[in-house]
Amino acid sequence: MARVAFTKDLFLWCMSIIYLFAFSSLYVQIPGLYGDNGLMPARLVMDKEAESLKDLLDEPSLLKLTPKLGLDTSTAMDLLCLAGMLISFLCMVSYRARDFLSFTILWVLYLSLYQVGQTFLWFQWDILLLEAGFLTLLVAPLSIPFFGVRSSAPHDYVTLWLVRWLLFRLMFASGVVKLTSQCPTWWGLSALSVHFESQCIPTPLAWYWHHFPEWFLRLGVVGTYVIEIGFPFLFFSPLRSLRVISFYAQVVLQILIILTGNYNFFNLLTITLCVPLLDDEVFFGAAKRSGRRQGLGWKLLSFFSSVLVPGLVLGWVAYYTQKLFNLQLKSDFTISAKIAFSEKQYLEWLEHVMPWTIRLGAASLALEVLLALVRSFTESRGIIKKNIAVIQSLFFGALAVAMFGISLVDHSVVERKTFFSLPPQLHELHKRTEPYSLTSSYGLFRMMTGVGGRPEVVVEGSYEKDKGWKEYSFLYKPGNLATRPPVVAPHQPRLDWQMWFAALSNYQNNPWFVTLIYRLLNNQPEVLELMADNPFPDKAPNYVRATLYHYHYTANDPKKKGYSAVDWWTRKKQAEYVPPMSKDQTTLKDFLKHYRILEDAVKQKTESTLAWGIKQIREQIGQPEGFTFVMSLFGSGLLINLFNVIFF
Incomplete structure (x- = not known):
């Protein structure tokens, strides 16, 4: 083993x-x-x-x-x-x-x-x-x-299985919600034509990927579906070769995301969750096999598990990928792609497959617990160590079953029938553990934003209400048209991220944004440290306003409109986001009082x-x-x- x-x-x-x-x-x-x-x-x-x-x-x-x-x-x-x-x-x-x-x-x-x-x-x-x-x-x-x-223990296989189950829920849900959201870009396979431009903080490579041919980006969306929805089922395969294939599929996807977007430590964490798909044989297998007798039976078994079965599985995946997305090789050697199933068919499939994901998880967990008990007897020496190993395997097995049960509430959120068919006891247990965030539901990039242009809020200050406006620059988010997109991951600039979300809504739904304006009106150094520079170093501005723009990447062809040899972005004004405000303005004060920002700090002993x-x-x-x-x-x-x- x-x-x-x-x-x-x-x-x-x-x-x-x-x-x-x-x-x-x-x-x-x-x-x-x-x-x-x-x-x-x-x-x-x-x-x-x-x-x-x-x-x-x-x-x-x-x-x-x-x-x-x-x-x-x-x-x-x-x-x-x-x-x-x-x-x-x-x-x-x-x-x-x-x-x-x-x-x-x-x-x-x-x-x-x-x-x-x-x-x-x-x-x-x-x-x-x-x-x-x-x-x-x-x-x-x-x-x-x-x-x-x-030293390692037999129950390690059970606890590492829980990590694999988390990875399955994360990836499967992230793929499923892209279609359940009814987002036209995901259904039309055009999401990547928007994504590289509209994501929160793109890297420099995102500009180049945005200009890849449309057919290639559509193929990228198909690949995303296959990796996020199809390959996760291989996480529970008893064959190491299939788990290794699924490992590399997930890691390649995460690396591509890292290269084109600044998602802090998220993608590195996802890669970390992929590690339990492997075992020590993957890292040291060549050295261990060198001393084994290479008999005919062993060679046939190795061929079956390492070549034949993976080949059949990959062939099956390729066949259904071509069928479900109507992939066609054209005369100019490009590949056309179009979803070949309806929303109704997809929802029926999801309703059918969700209970099977639970059965698959339960069967896989039961097998791991059983094997842990077997290892407790076969790998432990001495009656005392055997008994300790058995007790540990039973304890962690029971704990894993409880964690699995709690997680089903979050796992089944993507399909209502499965969600409501869960035993009430699981819902109650999930509710009791909710304050500790032991399990959560996931679903990344549910809706593709920025289809008509990347929304960005530009903040400006001035000493006079009708002239002299100067723009504040942020450390990482797009602002200055000539500033190259940064590489900032694994750091997460949380203000820059929230500015992206604020642009998708209005300031009334983002009260912190009004606080930002108030802090800028006071030249608050702690807040200004979160930004690139202060255009008013000597005296705070009398007014601050915010304007909504739509940003687009510049074209990569000199013959096309919007091309620039200097700028990375073009932008067009859309609307006033926040009208000019002064720190003595009654509406601003009332807003800040409502959210208790103007309250004096509670006096606490800090001596x-x-x-x-x-x-x-x-x-x-x-x-x-x-x-x-x-x-x-x-x-x-x-x-x-x-x-x-x-x-x-």
Whole structure:
């Protein structure tokens, strides 16, 4: 039987890095986002400490306990981020640090921050990190002080299976919702003709991919459906070769997304979730097989499992892909594609297949638990170790069954009949665990935005209401037409991301945007640190306004309209987003009072030595540019890992 000791530790190492990215990226933005003078002061949602255990369990966050340490909320957030950065860095560089205790602390820290994160921390990758983080603490070994027991155990296969199930739910739902949303670009296979231009923060390569031939981009949409809806079923294959194929399919998709879009740590986290598709045989198989006797029977079995079956499966996938999307090779060697099924047929298929995904998951989990019990007897030496292994396998098996049951509520959200057919007990259990974000529903790029042009909100300030307007530049989002799209992942600039969402709606639905205007009218340094520059360094503007534009990439052909050898973008004014506002304006004050922004900060004791130390660290670090800060920490950890490999 193939082992998973290396696979397990590789997964834990990758999760350490993801946590490091998440905590360090958030840390540099706390003053501007959550400080008392930030866009959404955290004190407004965490203005009282936990008075009982029930208060803490109802809304689990360590921030409810930090007032006892003499910390205000934003300083406490600094403390939690610093602790998360330190522990995740240690886990990255030290094999011994990657244990149950470390990953439990990391999960609790991020959950605590999530509780006060509000709009700026409610992204799908944040809830995915919480769910993956909880599974990680189940995967991580329990180190015993002075003994250092860290060997792999039979139940590892069960806990790693939970990660595979999460990956299945993530990818399958992401593919399914693209069609259940009834979005015309997904049904018309034209989504990628819009996506590279309309995504939140594109990379420079996105400009080039946007100008690929239309037929090629349509083929890319077909490939996305196949990888997200079809290949995930191979995650549960008993044949390693099929799991490896599905692994590479997912990784290639994620790498392509990384190359063309800045989605912070999300795609790296998805790749990390793919690691349990492998086992140690994949990494060390060649060395192990070199000593085996290559008999005829073994060769036939190897050919069957590694060549014949994968070939048949891939052929079957290719056949149905051609049939469902009517792929045709044209005389000019391009490939035409068109969806060959109706919405009604698709919904009927989904209604039929959703119960089978649950049956497949249940059967696969049952097999893993059974095999774990078998391994407990065959791989453990001594009656005591065998009994311990059996107890562990039964315990983690029962826990996995409970997690699987809870997750079915979120998994079945994409199909109503399956959702309502689940036992009421599962819905009740899901409701009870909801505050802890143990499971969540997913569905990426449900609707393709920016079909008629990429909406962007441009913010300007002036000393006079009718002239002299100067534009504010953001660090990463499109603004200046000549500015090249950046590479910023794995850092997530949360203000830039919310500016993208704000452009899809109005400022009334984004109250933080009004707070942004108020902070700019006061030249608030913490908020200005989240932006590229301040056009009013000496004196704050008297007025700030916002205008909605539609952006398009410039053409790549000098003969076409919109071509520019200098600019990356063209833009056209659409409408007034926010009229000119002054800080003494009554409507602005009333709006801010309604959202308690103008309230005085709750007086909390901050004279403690701990508070002083945390603020000293903040003064030394400040609010550095996020990408540089995140990659500096990661690079340092990578160098230490390399040093350990070479010398130890």
